[in-house]
Amino acid sequence: MNINRELTRHLIQWAQKDSRRPLVLKGARQVGKSHVVREFGKSNFSSFLEVNLELKQHLRPAFASLNPKIICQALSIEFNHQIVPGKTLLFIDEIQEIPEAFSALRYFYEQLPELHVICAGSMLDLVLERTRNLRMPVGRVEYMHMFPLSFTEFLKAKGEDLALKLIRQISLDELIDETIHARLLSLFREYLLSGGMPAVVSSYLKNPESGLYRRMQSDLIQGYKDDFPKYRTQIDLERLQYIFARLPNYVGRSFKLNELCPAYSQQTCKAILALLSKSHLIHPIILSSANRLPLGSQIGETRSNKYLFLDVGLMLSAQNLTREIILSWNTEFAASGAIAEQVVGQELLAYSDPHFEPRSYYWAREKKGSSAEIDFIASEQNRLVPIEVKAGATGKLKSLRIFMQEKGVTFGVRISQHQLSLTDGILSVPFYAISSLSSLLESAWATSP
Numbered sequence: 017m018n019i020n021r022e023l024t025r026h027l028i029q030w031a032q033k034d035s036r037r038p039l040v041l042k043g044a045r046q047v048g049k050s051h052v053v054r055e056f057g058k059s060n061f062s063s064f065l066e067v068n069l070e071l072k073q074h075l076r077p078a079f080a081s082l083n084p085k086i087i088c089q090a091l092s093i094e095f096n097h098q099i100v101p102g103k104t105l106l107f108i109d110e111i112q113e114i115p116e117a118f119s120a121l122r123y124f125y126e127q128l129p130e131l132h133v134i135c136a137g138s139m140l141d142l143v144l145e146r147t148r149n150l151r152m153p154v155g156r157v158e159y160m161h162m163f164p165l166s167f168t169e170f171l172k173a174k175g176e177d178l179a180l181k182l183i184r185q186i187s188l189d190e191l192i193d194e195t196i197h198a199r200l201l202s203l204f205r206e207y208l209l210s211g212g213m214p215a216v217v218s219s220y221l222k223n224p225e226s227g228l229y230r231r232m233q234s235d236l237i238q239g240y241k242d243d244f245p246k247y248r249t250q251i252d253l254e255r256l257q258y259i260f261a262r263l264p265n266y267v268g269r270s271f272k273l274n275e276l277c278p279a280y281s282q283q284t285c286k287a288i289l290a291l292l293s294k295s296h297l298i299h300p301i302i303l304s305s306a307n308r309l310p311l312g313s314q315i316g317e318t319r320s321n322k323y324l325f326l327d328v329g330l331m332l333s334a335q336n337l338t339r340e341i342i343l344s345w346n347t348e349f350a351a352s353g354a355i356a357e358q359v360v361g362q363e364l365l366a367y368s369d370p371h372f373e374p375r376s377y378y379w380a381r382e383k384k385g386s387s388a389e390i391d392f393i394a395s396e397q398n399r400l401v402p403i404e405v406k407a408g409a410t411g412k413l414k415s416l417r418i419f420m421q422e423k424g425v426t427f428g429v430r431i432s433q434h435q436l437s438l439t440d441g442i443l444s445v446p447f448y449a450i451s452s453l454s455s456l457l458e459s460a461w462a463t464s465p
Contacts, residue, residue: 018055019169019172019217021048021165022166022169023160026160026371027053027056028056028060030158030160036132037156037158038156039133039135039157039158039159040111040118040121040134040135040136040137040140040158040160041053041134041135041136041160041161042141042160042161042296043138043161043163043296044295044296045138045239045240046213046214046215046236046239047162047163047164047212048162049109050107053134053136057134060105061104061105061132063098063099064105064107065099065104065106065107068109069109069117070109070110072094075090075091075094076114079116079117079120080116082116082120082123082151083120083123084120084124084127084128084131088106101128101130104131106131106134107134109135109136109137110136111140112138112140117135118140118153119152121133121135121153122153125153125157138295141295142291142294159371159373160371161372161373161374163212163366164213164326164362165212165213165214165366166366166451167207167363167448167450168451170212170217171183173221176203179200182196183448184451186449186452187459188436188456188459192435197435197446201447204448208329208342209332210229210329211328211333212327212328212329212362213232213327213330216232217229219232230333233329237333237334244256247291247295251287252284256288259276259277259280259285259292260288260292260297261334264330264334265335266323267324267331267357267358268324268356268357268361270320270322270380270389271321271322272320272321273285273286276321293323297325297326298323298326299374300321300322300323300376301322301376301377301378302315303315303322303377304377304378306377306379306402308400309395309400311377311395311400320380324357324362324365324376325358328355331358342355353405356405356407356431356432360391360392360403360431363451364376364394367450367451367453377393377394378391378393379393381418388418389415391403391404391405396454396457399461401427401429402425402428403431404416404428404429406430406431406432407432408432411432416428416430416442420441426461427441427443427461427464428441428443429443429453430442430444430445431446431447432444432446433446434446436449436456438463443456443460
């Protein structure tokens with residue numbers, strides 16, 4: 017199944033730029049990096065050449081020359097494929113296998129800027145960190161970040177064009193009919209089942225009743241574990257696998273390191289969490305005091321940790337939750353809060369600008385008798401946006417009110433199964449409308465006196 021990705025729009029813009037630099041595409045294994053580049057290359061260029069360096073280790077001397085002409089000549093001979101600047105898209109996959117290829121990107125930019133070059137490598141950050149004396153092409157490359165499918169991409173793949181159109185046009189001025197609201201929530205529960213890994217989504221959409229997609233999710237998790245020895249790290253493999261297996265149960269909650277791995281030192285735990293983050297298998301949610309923007313300047317020392325898993329479907333599979341439980345998702349579902357926070361965090365990342373390093377923040381206050389925590393703190397139009405996630409349609413918003421009063425914020429956001437509404441400064445956004453959050457906030461601010 018050919019699944020169209022929103023990232024293609026950004027790739028087209030990159031290709032059309034006059035001051036274009038080689039592009040490095042980052043993301044976890046199996047999120048669809050190679051597929052999206054192939055489809056983009058074949059649809060937008062008269063010539064497309066894919067080079068997988070994991071399979072072409074003998075090309076190392078050519079890349080070590082750092083000379084674009086020598087590299088292109090070697091590739092042309094190897095693949096019997098002429099490389100024509102301006103007409104050919106050169107896609108270097110698994111670039112981390114030959115780190116010299118990453119250094120060579122500088123010279124593609126300086127000496128052969130007419131040639132379109134895209135690179136991808138799932139463990140690139142880890143390899144570059146451990147490669148000594150590597151010449152980094154600082155300022156000579158640009159980056160994009162790729163995540164699992166968003167809910168809107170899932171709807172497009174499923175052929176739910178009218179539902180997608182409605183979500184894109186959703187407005188505070190028009191109440192959604194309860195029947196339509198229920199249908200959209202039902203579609204969102206399907207998204208929870210499959211998650212956003214392209215191969216799993218394709219399997220689910222072909223035959224959701226077969227359960228094959230569940231086996232694929234399990235295989236993907238095992239595949240990530242099988243990749244661990246390739247990380248070339250001093251960390252004990254057994255400890256790495258142990259912590260990775262436990263993390264789905266800690267999604268969306270702050271924890272101390274001795275909770276996650278009581279038998280290991282804090283240094284070991286920190287190293288493993290950092291490794292999994294750089295591999296894009298987990299994503300940290302950073303504690304910020306959120307007194308002002310930018311949120312990254314408001315980070316303090318904390319002994320608590322908070323993470324998202326790569327994908328909600330993989331998270332549910334790792335927890336062995338059944339299809340029936342997930343489809344009956346409601347406030348009585350014990351694990352629903354963590355699932356809700358995972359999928360909201362995942363959606364916020366999917367709709368973020370792919371050109372920037374993805375960052376997620378939360379806020380917490382430890383105060384006797386008045387503790388509070390906001391699941392996500394975002395920024396929109398130079399304003400703080402507190403986001404509280406509720407699994408059901410109801411729930412107290414004590415923390416949200418505390419934050420708004422303490423920080424002088426006009427509007428807070430609740431993401432839940434509640435109908436779209438704006439009441440007393442609380443913008444309620446249903447799960448299926450997260451993609452429209454920016455436009456809804458703009459409308460809400462427009463109503464402010």
